[in-house]
Amino acid sequence: MDASKPTAALFDVYLRLRPSSATDKERFLDVEDNPTAPTHVTIHPPANDHRKRAIERFAFTRVYEEHVGQREIFESTGVLPLVEGVLGGHGRAGRDGLVATLGVTGSGKSHTILGSKSQRGITQLTLDVLFQQTSPYLVDAEMRPTIFQSLCSADVSEAYLLPASAYLDSIYSSGENGGFSRATTPALVRDSARQSTIYKFPGSFPSLEDSTSSGTRQQVFDRLYPSLAKYQDPPPTTPSHLSLPHSRPNILTRSIAKLTSHLQQESSFISAPSSKRYMPRVSTFPQSPPLDDVTLDIDTSAEYAIVVSMYEVYNDRIFDLLAASTSSKTPQKRRALLFKPTEQSPDRKVVAGLRKVICSTLDEALLVLETGLHERRVAGTGSNAASSRSHGFFCLDVKKRRRPANHAAGVSGPWSSSTLTVVDLAGSERARTAKTAGATLAEAGKINESLMYLGQCMQMQSDNARNSLVAGGVEKMVPFRQCKLTELLFSNSFSTHGAIQKAPQKAIMIVTADPLGDFNATSQILRYSALAREVTVPRIPSVTSTFLSGAMTPHGKNASGRTTPSAAQEDLEQALTQLARLQEELEVTQVLLEEETFRRQEAEASWQRAESRIEEVEAEIREELVEEMEAQLQLEQRRWRAARDVEMDAQDEHVDRKLDLLTQQMSIYEDETAEQENDRREELVISSPTKMGKRDKTVSTEQDGFRDSAGASALKYTELEDENAVLREKLASIERQKEQMSSPSKKVRVLKPSRRWMGSAGVSLEDV
Numbered sequence: 001m002d003a004s005k006p007t008a009a010l011f012d013v014y015l016r017l018r019p020s021s022a023t024d025k026e027r028f029l030d031v032e033d034n035p036t037a038p039t040h041v042t043i044h045p046p047a048n049d050h051r052k053r054a055i056e057r058f059a060f061t062r063v064y065e066e067h068v069g070q071r072e073i074f075e076s077t078g079v080l081p082l083v084e085g086v087l088g089g090h091g092r093a094g095r096d097g098l099v100a101t102l103g104v105t106g107s108g109k110s111h112t113i114l115g116s117k118s119q120r121g122i123t124q125l126t127l128d129v130l131f132q133q134t135s136p137y138l139v140d141a142e143m144r145p146t147i148f149q150s151l152c153s154a155d156v157s158e159a160y161l162l163p164a165s166a167y168l169d170s171i172y173s174s175g176e177n178g179g180f181s182r183a184t185t186p187a188l189v190r191d192s193a194r195q196s197t198i199y200k201f202p203g204s205f206p207s208l209e210d211s212t213s214s215g216t217r218q219q220v221f222d223r224l225y226p227s228l229a230k231y232q233d234p235p236p237t238t239p240s241h242l243s244l245p246h247s248r249p250n251i252l253t254r255s256i257a258k259l260t261s262h263l264q265q266e267s268s269f270i271s272a273p274s275s276k277r278y279m280p281r282v283s284t285f286p287q288s289p290p291l292d293d294v295t296l297d298i299d300t301s302a303e304y305a306i307v308v309s310m311y312e313v314y315n316d317r318i319f320d321l322l323a324a325s326t327s328s329k330t331p332q333k334r335r336a337l338l339f340k341p342t343e344q345s346p347d348r349k350v351v352a353g354l355r356k357v358i359c360s361t362l363d364e365a366l367l368v369l370e371t372g373l374h375e376r377r378v379a380g381t382g383s384n385a386a387s388s389r390s391h392g393f394f395c396l397d398v399k400k401r402r403r404p405a406n407h408a409a410g411v412s413g414p415w416s417s418s419t420l421t422v423v424d425l426a427g428s429e430r431a432r433t434a435k436t437a438g439a440t441l442a443e444a445g446k447i448n449e450s451l452m453y454l455g456q457c458m459q460m461q462s463d464n465a466r467n468s469l470v471a472g473g474v475e476k477m478v479p480f481r482q483c484k485l486t487e488l489l490f491s492n493s494f495s496t497h498g499a500i501q502k503a504p505q506k507a508i509m510i511v512t513a514d515p516l517g518d519f520n521a522t523s524q525i526l527r528y529s530a531l532a533r534e535v536t537v538p539r540i541p542s543v544t545s546t547f548l549s550g551a552m553t554p555h556g557k558n559a560s561g562r563t564t565p566s567a568a569q570e571d572l573e574q575a576l577t578q579l580a581r582l583q584e585e586l587e588v589t590q591v592l593l594e595e596e597t598f599r600r601q602e603a604e605a606s607w608q609r610a611e612s613r614i615e616e617v618e619a620e621i622r623e624e625l626v627e628e629m630e631a632q633l634q635l636e637q638r639r640w641r642a643a644r645d646v647e648m649d650a651q652d653e654h655v656d657r658k659l660d661l662l663t664q665q666m667s668i669y670e671d672e673t674a675e676q677e678n679d680r681r682e683e684l685v686i687s688s689p690t691k692m693g694k695r696d697k698t699v700s701t702e703q704d705g706f707r708d709s710a711g712a713s714a715l716k717y718t719e720l721e722d723e724n725a726v727l728r729e730k731l732a733s734i735e736r737q738k739e740q741m742s743s744p745s746k747k748v749r750v751l752k753p754s755r756r757w758m759g760s761a762g763v764s765l766e767d768v
């Protein structure tokens with residue numbers, strides 16, 4: 001079994017074993033006896049294994065045992081050649097590189113990639129080397145707007161570039177106002193007390209807040225980071241997220257404004273309940289292991305810029321880890337980014353719209369890294385107190401261009417860009433071991449699913465690698481488009497044939513394993529990640545052993561001194577391999593089934609919640625409608641009553657006028673009659689006795705006249721009587737109408753005319 005990477009393999013695969021804390025467990029993994037560079041491991045199923053699984057042997061590019069430290073891993077896994085490739089030698093364009101870790105949860109992936117409180121990981125060591133090598137040739141994008149502008153326009157990924165000083169200001173200057181956030185999973189939110197202690201992400205280092213008084217803290221900071229002192233006290237008049245440490249070119253302001261407006265528009269994914277809290281500025285970074293003596297082949301005729309960006313793949317969606325840093329205290333919506341070809345990169349997919357930070361020093365880059373890590377999702381599970389719940393991608397873009405011979409007059413070449421991507425994958429885990437539930441279990445489902453697809457791709461690459469060694473062997477397509485994770489990891493592994501010719505990336509996979517950990521989970525990962533695999537000595541029942549012992553004699557030996565299996569043993573091994581593969585698939589299916597069951601239960605519960613909500617809403621709407629209709633009805637009643645009152649008033653007025661007229665006529669008649677009577681009496685008293693005869697005559701004549709006028713009066717009276725009768729009838733009908741009205745106010749109104757009618761005759765309406 002050859003451990004060297006065949007040409008068709010997309011990754012060099014290394015295995016790193018972690019020192020185990022468990023002492024009571026049986027070791028199931030042995031490293032081959034090779035003191036210089038072991039490449040093979042053997043796994044033995046546990047003694048009580050009821051499945052009677054075979055002993056399996058796996059080949060890797062190199063195996064690192066428990067005692068191997070961070071620096072050796074960094075130097076001998078081929079990360080340095082990757083860094084060299086990204087920098088691009090003299091006259092050469094850079095080449096993309098990728099380092100990823102893969103393993104069961106708690107096996108040491110984050111430790112390898114991001115280090116711990118006292119040890120640097122691959123990411124920090126890589127940054128150290130990058131800055132060491134390029135610092136004499138780094139451009140100052142902050143102070144030279146034209147350079148900043150040229151970097152912005154050369155970036156093909158529609159990114160939002162900004163200098164580290166502006167980015168760090170946007171975070172730390174708003175710290176007192178709770179300007180920084182860390183997206184947490186519900187597990188973290190539930191246990192906020194533990195969060196502050198246990199859940200410190202590897203790579204987070206003790207803060208100034210943890211240690212000393214503020215005065216001493218300031219001194220420590222100033223001593224450690226004299227170059228960063230300018231970030232400490234932002235000008236109070238400038239809004240914190242826009243403040244820049246020096247006079248800034250317009251392009252910067254515009255870029256930041258564009259960035260903040262872009263952030264305000266973000267709206268598609270609500271992050272899990274987030275503990276928005278102040279993130280203290282990190283005071284000290286670990287210096288171990290030291291790395292001062294590294295020399296790489298670097299193009300001294302070029303100038304460089306180092307740009308850092310970070311994102312995570314969470315639930316199969318991409319989220320920028322540097323974008324949420326200016327968020328407020330309230331939970332922010334996070335916008336998922338797309339992995340797509342852009343206008344400037346039509347034949348190569350890129351994560352579009354990331355925030356990228358141009359760093360001038362190692363400290364700046366480490367601070368930026370720290371802020372991104374703070375945003376990444378971690379949660380405590382039964383297997384790991386700070387388990388990564390997303391796949392973290394840390395991208396170090398190295399921009400390079402030809403430096404003009406004469407700075408004043410010369411013209412710089414165009415920028416080219418290569419990226420070294422360091423990936424900390426989330427670990428596969430079994431719900432039973434990890435004791436996860438709810439959202440954390442759902443996350444685990446997505447993690448396992450994406451790792452299963454990754455496993456299929458890795459399996460395919462090793463099959464292809466084997467086939468490439470056989471004449472006529474067919475190379476199959478690596479199915480990397482099944483999920484975001486595999487797309488991101490593999491799509492740069494193939495050459496592009498479009499306008500921009502780019503060499504495929506060089507990639508390294510570091511598989512981590514705990515030799516005393518979970519046998520099933522570890523063996524599954526080793527099976528699909530190993531470059532080669534063989535089932536050596538079947539650990540099967542005595543019947544098979546008997547069969548084997550008969551079939552295998554005489555044993556031959558091959559060149560390496562290993563036993564050459566007989567045909568029967570070969571068949572048996574093939575069958576066992578097949579069996580192991582089927583078992584593997586069965587396990588994956590079981591895990592998926594568990595997850596699907598959980599999802600179904602969740603869906604059912606949410607369906608029920610939705611149904612009861614619908615009922616509630618329906619009842620609310622009904623109630624609202626009834627209220628609305630009642631209000632409408634009352635309004636209509638009021639309107640009708642008002643109209644009726646107007647009508648009644650008009651009628652009352654009409655009757656009043658008639659009655660007034662009648663009263664006036666009657667009083668005129670009464671006054672005339674009384675006057676005539678008086679006149680006649682006066683005439684009788686004044687006239688003399690000689691005139692008595694004459695008077696008698698006159699009286700009789702007057703009596704006749706009076707009789708005539710009395711007749712006329714009686715006629716007039718009859719007429720009036722008739723008219724009165726008509727009016728009485730009218731009045732009676734009006735009263736009847738009024739009686740029909742129920743309102744007491746109406747009754748008052750009905751009485752009004754009778755009072756008004758009480759005129760000089762002193763006769764009330766009732767009397768009439």
Ligand SMILES: Nc1ncnc2c1ncn2[C@@H]1O[C@H](COP(=O)(O)OP(=O)(O)OP(=O)(O)O)[C@@H](O)[C@H]1O
Pocket residue numbers: 017018019103104105106107108109110111112116202384386387388389425426427428512
């Ligand atoms: N080689 C090592 N030396 C010392 N400590 C280690 C090593 N590997 C891992 N550890 C410790 O083991 C614990 C778990 O490791 P780590 O968080 O790196 O696991 P992981 O594989 O990233 O887990 P997950 O997938 O859940 O995120 C950490 O406390 C880490 O410091």
